[in-house]
Amino acid sequence: MFDFDRLDKLIHEKGRLAIMTLLAVRPDWPFQDLKAELKMSDGNLITHLRALHQAGYVAYRKEILTRPQTRYELTKRGRKAFQDYLKVLEEMVRSAKS
């Protein structure tokens, strides 16, 4: 039986896992693009991003181009946490095969 405690509970929640996955594939994401891609409400997305930011997984910066926007990116710590999460899942699959 696999020990689920090894999975990072913060990332494991489906909304936050989706956010971490998207942040892992591009250098950064504007808030509006994240919202459109994930089809989340503003409040829901902000809540998840705030939780990830408080854990040190996500950084953000505000900028003003034609209009103000906030861009989010994974921190080094966040990227490592995501990679560790993937490794645990891969171990689970491998252990079943061996």
Next chain:
Amino acid sequence: MTDPDYAAQQLRVIRSLMERATIYRAISAPTALVAGLLSLGGFALAYYVKHAREHPLTQTEFLIVWLVILALTSFTNLVFLWRGSVQRKEPFFSSGMKCALANLAPVLLIAAVLTFLVHRPIHLAIIWITLYGLALLATQHFAPRSLIILGITFLFTGTIFLVTWKHLFMPPGHGEPSSLVVSGLMAATFGGFHLAYAAAVWAWGEDRDESVPLTNGR
């Protein structure tokens, strides 16, 4: 569901989401099918005209026929891309589409300019084949494997023709290749390659790889 099954499913979901965010298919398989069939239709029209009035399409007629095919194919592509965005509940001008348009624009601009500067059908065909390959490869950083292969095939074929066209199409003692021959070249490349691409997308299941939903976490 067992733990390994669950883990495998989670990994599939993550992979699907990553691909959705990074892969953009500028040419859908149904569009390629339509483009392929229209190209074969263009050749059939050139063949019909040659035999019906005993001389092939003029340079202007050749240009008009293939520009009409381009317009119909582009319109079809827009319709399929729009339908896809509606099904996925995504904006039509998604970040992927904006990225693809930005990368395609320089090559397409050159192709448009050359189309109006060059008049000989054989030159036009080779330019279109080569630049189309270049345009597809301009999206390679976020294009699926099949589209990259299509781009390489067009670029490779166009380059071969660029180097050898005089020997292939104007051997000693022969004049300019007729617009029927050039239409045959267009049908073989834009027709044949697009049909092969559409078949590959469906055979490899690439048209299904963006549809895996997020599952509930435990």
